[in-house]
Every structure is written in structure tokens, then in C-alpha cells.
Amino acid sequence: MTALTPAVPRRRTGGPHPVALMLPAALLTAVLMVIPIGSTLVRVVADRGEGLARMLDIPNFGTVMLNTLVWTLASVVGALLIGYAGAVLFQSKSLRLTGMWRSLVMVPWIIPGVVGATVWRWTLSTDYGVLNQALLDLGVIAEPVRWLSDPDVVLIAVALVQVWVTAPFVVLMVSAALAGIPEERYEAARLDGAGSWQVFWYVVLPAIRTTTGIVVLTLAIWALNSFTIIWVMTSGGPAGSSTILPILLYQAFQNGDQSLVAAVALLQVAIGGVFAFFFARTMRTDLEDQS
Amino acid sequence: MSARPTRRLLTGTGTWVLLAVLMTWTLAPIAVMVFTSFKAREDVFQVPARLLPSTWTLENYATVFTASTMPQALLNSVVVGVLVALATLVFCFSAGYAMARFRFRSARPLALFILLGQVVPLTVILLPLYQMVTAANLLDSTTGVAFAHLAITVPLVTWMVRNQVAAIPIELEEAVRIDGGSRFDAVSYVTLPVCAPGLVAAGMFAFLQSWHEFLFASVLTTSSDARTAPVTLTEFATEFDVDWGATMAASVVLTVPIVIAFVALQRYFVGGLTGGAVKG
Numbered sequence: 347m348t349a350l351t352p353a354v355p356r357r358r359t360g361g362p363h364p365v366a367l368m369l370p371a372a373l374l375t376a377v378l379m380v381i382p383i384g385s386t387l388v389r390v391v392a393d394r395g396e397g398l399a400r401m402l403d404i405p406n407f408g409t410v411m412l413n414t415l416v417w418t419l420a421s422v423v424g425a426l427l428i429g430y431a432g433a434v435l436f437q438s439k440s441l442r443l444t445g446m447w448r449s450l451v452m453v454p455w456i457i458p459g460v461v462g463a464t465v466w467r468w469t470l471s472t473d474y475g476v477l478n479q480a481l482l483d484l485g486v487i488a489e490p491v492r493w494l495s496d497p498d499v500v501l502i503a504v505a506l507v508q509v510w511v512t513a514p515f516v517v518l519m520v521s522a523a524l525a526g527i528p529e530e531r532y533e534a535a536r537l538d539g540a541g542s543w544q545v546f547w548y549v550v551l552p553a554i555r556t557t558t559g560i561v562v563l564t565l566a567i568w569a570l571n572s573f574t575i576i577w578v579m580t581s582g583g584p585a586g587s588s589t590i591l592p593i594l595l596y597q598a599f600q601n602g603d604q605s606l607v608a609a610v611a612l613l614q615v616a617i618g619g620v621f622a623f624f625f626a627r628t629m630r631t632d633l634e635d636q637s
Numbered sequence: 638m639s640a641r642p643t644r645r646l647l648t649g650t651g652t653w654v655l656l657a658v659l660m661t662w663t664l665a666p667i668a669v670m671v672f673t674s675f676k677a678r679e680d681v682f683q684v685p686a687r688l689l690p691s692t693w694t695l696e697n698y699a700t701v702f703t704a705s706t707m708p709q710a711l712l713n714s715v716v717v718g719v720l721v722a723l724a725t726l727v728f729c730f731s732a733g734y735a736m737a738r739f740r741f742r743s744a745r746p747l748a749l750f751i752l753l754g755q756v757v758p759l760t761v762i763l764l765p766l767y768q769m770v771t772a773a774n775l776l777d778s779t780t781g782v783a784f785a786h787l788a789i790t791v792p793l794v795t796w797m798v799r800n801q802v803a804a805i806p807i808e809l810e811e812a813v814r815i816d817g818g819s820r821f822d823a824v825s826y827v828t829l830p831v832c833a834p835g836l837v838a839a840g841m842f843a844f845l846q847s848w849h850e851f852l853f854a855s856v857l858t859t860s861s862d863a864r865t866a867p868v869t870l871t872e873f874a875t876e877f878d879v880d881w882g883a884t885m886a887a888s889v890v891l892t893v894p895i896v897i898a899f900v901a902l903q904r905y906f907v908g909g910l911t912g913g914a915v916k917g
């Protein structure tokens with residue numbers, strides 16, 4: 347080997363074959379991911395679609411799909427808004443102790459999901475909850491809101507908690523992207539007489555478009571697959587008004603209804619597959635960029 | 638480029654108002670958790686609700702540590718977390734190293750295969766995983782839970798390790814090879830020591846993922862012998878008469894180690910997490 351060897355050797359140079367090195371992790375992935383998905387498919391086929399038919403026949407199946415959509419949209423949009431606001435805030439030169447505030451903002455994201463959900467369940471309690479009391483004191487509401495027992499409110503209430511948990515991730519990602527914007531672009535915009543809002547709209551947003559894409563994709567996958575927050579806070583109730591697909595699957599699992607579990611799982615894989623496709627494309631670009 | 642240009646987007650009072658709103662939103666539930674945990678029972682269910690305790694008491698913490706299965710659950714969580722962290726590091730160092738250092742025909746498919754483990758919804762593998770763990774006679778054991786948690790940690794940590802190895806100049810390894818060392822020597826004398834801090838952080842990250850996990854742990858355990866802390870916490874809250882004071886004290890107990898670990902390892906986490914963290 348000489349100093350002219352390419353940075354990444356193209357041929358084997360002794361030691362175990364690279365495939366052998368990747369095999370343990372790949373086999374584990376196969377056992378934990380591929381075989382389960384395969385067995386799900388096999389079951390749906392072996393049932394001759396009976397599980398799928400039953401799933402579509404569930405009286406509130408439409409509601410579950412609508413809930414999943416509303417929950418996902420609300421979670422993603424909420425986390426984006428708060429995350430962007432936080433990221434811009436942490437760039438402000440008027441701010442002191444930025445590092446400390448930034449760490450504090452991470453807290454909802456790093457604490458266990460069960461803890462977050464439990465704490466919010468208590469905070470949102472109709473009679474004993476601090477939120478209702480604060481809103482009553484401020485005169486925002488005239489009587490306590492039944493956050494987790496009013497079918498019209500519950501989905502937004504649980505989505506609020508998902509936003510609380512995931513917004514720090516957006517702050518983190520967007521902050522990193524903002525730090526990478528070259529000074530010249532701002533200078534150019536200023537010379538053209540752009541105000542703060544125009545700078546944000548015409549310089550900042552376009553520059554962090556890729557990051558935004560990754561973030562939206564990630565948030566959507568998180569929301570679509572989310573189980574803990576809703577289960578701990580409402581178990582999907584009242585009367586199914588906060589039931590999304592993962593909750594439906596878990597309830598079928600608890601009832602020992604294996605064909606229904608397989609049917610819902612297949613639907614989740616199909617929806618997840620669309621996101622996985624875009625995710626894989628982003629990852630592939632990333633792999634190419636770095637190798 | 639000393640002052641960040643975007644620093645001009647927000648100035649003066651607006652900054653502090655926005656900060657106050659953001660901090661209230663972020664920390665109010667945490668404050669509720671901490672203050673409720675120090676309240677006496679009658680204080681907890683007082684109407685109108687108050688944030689601060691009228692008298693401070695440690696009785697909720699006493700309940701958690703002496704009259705609940707939480708101590709056993711915390712121990713179980715530690716056992717599971719350590720198993721997960723060790724197994725994850727072994728699997729992921731091997732795979733991450735290969736991804737960073739070799740180019741071969743099946744590299745990209747294999748890498749994507751491992752990384753795509755990240756986007757498979759956990760509920761989808763719930764039933765087959767349950768059947769597998771049952772068949773292996775590992776139901777209600779910490780080993781069974783740890784096995785399930787690898788589904789979460791391996792795809793994530795492989796990515797972290799790959800980035801860490803890729804950041805080490807290959808010339809360092811080549812220097813060992815030129816001196817007649819094998820690739821194994823190069824890895825053990827150069828690569829491993831150089832990324833040791835990163836690997837420790839990756840191990841901690843795997844531990845924390847396991848510490849958080851609820852769905853698999855609750856399905857794969859049936860008794861307090863193997864039940865982890867998050868599952869035990871939800872049991873506090875599903876009893877008919879919910880003891881919210883003790884529940885909040887237990888929540889604090891579950892949170893404190895995490896916050897300490899995060900503060901200590903923040904530097905490593907931030908890079909690792911933004912590098913490919915996609916799991917619900």
C-alpha cells in the first residue's frame with residue numbers, strides 16, 4: 347500500500363469479508379423485521395382475505411382512518427410550527443444563555459414517552475388539572491374542558507402531546523440547517539431591501555428545504571406508528587374517538603384476533619411503504635454524498 | 638462569520654416574549670410532574686388546582702420505593718438496557734465499520750436493508766415477535782424484552798457507528814497496515830480507541846431507547862419479575878383509584894437518570910440523533 351491508495355479501498359485487503367461483517371446485523375434485521383412482515387403477508391393470504399374483509403367491515407373503520415389522518419396532520423403541522431419558531435428564536439442575537447434554553451427545550455423529547463403521556467394525562471385532568479385551572483383563571487374558558495373524555499376534543503388533545511414530544515427534534519434539525527446558510531445570501535437580500543419576514547420567506551425557507559423534507563417525513567412516520575402516547579392517555583377512547591391504526595391493531599392483538607392483526611399490519615406496511623420509499627431515496631443520496 | 642446572520646430575524650422584546658411562551662409550553666408539564674410528586678394526597682386532589690404544594694412531603698417517593706414493584710422494575714430496566722447496549726454495540730460496530738470502510742457490490746442493498754428497519758412500524762411486528770419470543774420460551778424474561786429492543790436500536794446505531802468510523806481518516810488505519818499490521822490490528826489499535834467515546838455514547842443511546850420502550854415490554858412481560866419501569870408506571874395509573882402523587886414521583890424517578898445522561902452526553906447525542914433517528 348502506498349500513500350496513493352484511494353481513501354476507500356476497493357478490493358479486499360485481508361481480514362473477514364465485509365459481507366460477513368454486515369451479516370449479523372442483517373440477519374437480525376431479517377429475523378426481527380422481514381420474517382414478521384412475511385408472516386403477516388402469508389397469514390392474510392392464507393385467510394383468503396377474511397381478515398381484510400373484517401377490517402373493512404368494522405363499523406368505525408372509516409373513523410379510524412380519519413383519526414389517523416387528522417392525528418398525523420395535526421402532529422406534523424404543530425411540531426413544524428413550534429420547531430421553526432424555536433429554531434429561529436435560538437438564532438436571535440438578543441438572546442442570552444442560548445445553550446441553557448436549548449437544552450431545556452430538549453426535555454420533552456428525551457424523557458420516556460410513557461412519562462410524558464402520564465404527566466399530560468394528569469395535567470389535562472378535567473377537575474384536578476392545572477391547564478383547565480389556568481385557562482379558567484385567565485378567563486379563556488368559562489367551564490372546564492373535558493380534554494380526554496370529550497370525543498370532539500380528545501384527538502387534538504393527544505396530538506398536542508405528540509407535538510410537545512417531537513417539536514424539539516424539529517428545533518434541533520432546523521437549527522443545524524440554519525447555521526449552514528452562507529452569510530452572502532442574507533447580505534444580498536438586505537441589499538435588495540428585504541425585511542425580516544421577506545428574508546425568512548425568500549432566503550431561509552428555500553435554503554432549508556431539504557431539511558424540512560426529511561423532518562416532515564420523519565414526523566409523519568413517527569405519528570403514523572405512534573402507540574404509547576394515545577394508549578397511555580386514552581387507550582383510544584372515549585368510544586374510539588382517538589383510535590388510530592396502531593391502537594386498532596393492538597386492540598385486536600389483545601383480543602387474540604390474529605387475522606385482524608395481520609390485516610391492520612398489512613395496511614400499516616402499505617402506508618409505511620410509501621414513506622419508506624421516499625426515506626430510502628433520501629438515505630441513498632446521503633450515502634452517496636458521504637462515500 | 639462570527640454572528641449568525643439569521644440572528645437578525647428576531648430582535649429585542651420579541652425574542653424574550655417568544656422564549657417565555659416556548660419555555661412555558663415546554664416546561665409547564667414538567668413542573669406539574671415535579672410539584673405534584675411532593676404533594677400530600679389531599680393536596681393532589683384539591684379544587685381549584687394549584688401548581689405548588691401547600692406543604693412539601695416525600696411520602697410519594699416513600700410509596701414508590703417501599704410499597705410498589707417499581708424498585709424491581711427499575712432493576713429490570715437496567716438489566717434489559719445493559720443487555721441491549723452490549724448486543725447493539727457488537728452488531729453495529731461490525732456492520733457500521735463495514736459500511737464505512739468497504740465498497741462492495743452488496744454494500745448498498747445490505748446497508749439499506751439494515752437502515753430500512755427504521756421505518757417498519759413497531760406494531761406491525763408485534764404479533765410475530767410475540768410468537769417468536771414465546772416459541773423461544775423467553776416470554777416474561779428480561780432476555781426476551783432485550784431481544785425485542787434490538788429491533789429498535791440496531792438500525793439506528795448502525796447509522797451512528799458508520800458515521801463515526803467514516804469520520805476517522807483512513808490514513809490512520811493504513812499507517813498500521815504499512816507497518817505490517819493486519820486489518821484487525823488496525824481496528825483494535827486505531828479505530829476502536831479513536832471512536833471509543835462515540836461508541837460509549839451509542840451504547841448509552843441504545844440503553845436509553847430501551848429505557849423508554851413501552852409497547853414490546855408491556856406485551857412480552859406478564860409479571861413484575863421481568864416488567865420494566867415504563868410498564869410498571871402505567872400500572873400505577875390504571876388502578877381504579879389512581880395515586881397521582883405516587884405516579885408523578887415514579888415519573889420523576891424514571892426521568893432523572895435520563896436527564897443526567899443527556900446533559901453528560903449531549904454533544905454525542907445531537908449528532909447521532911440528527912444523523913438518522915426515525916422511530917416512533
